Amino acid sequence: MPRDLFEATMRGWARLNPSQRERFFQAGLRAALRLERQQFREMAHAAAHRAPLAAPVDPNSFAISKYDIAVLMRSARETPGKSSPKRNSENQKC
Structure with missing residues (x-):
């Protein structure tokens, strides 16, 4: 059982970041006393x-690149039903 x-x-300690580890340690110390x-x-x-704490979330996984923002802005400027000139030039056969 002790093992x-x-x-x-x-396993729980490994999932914690340093500030969470410090809080966990302080709470355990207060309880022990x-x-x-x-x-x-x-x-x-x-x-x-x-149940264990939820795994930490990496905020960078939700980051939007400058390219993604440019695509979103370009698509917002386009009128529905019309495609951009760049898309038309890519679809044309030489």
């Missing part, structure tokens, strides 16, 4: 078996 608690804690040994172990065991 399972350790592995679960390490407040609770008796057995109560702390039970609390830690229950916390390790709760």
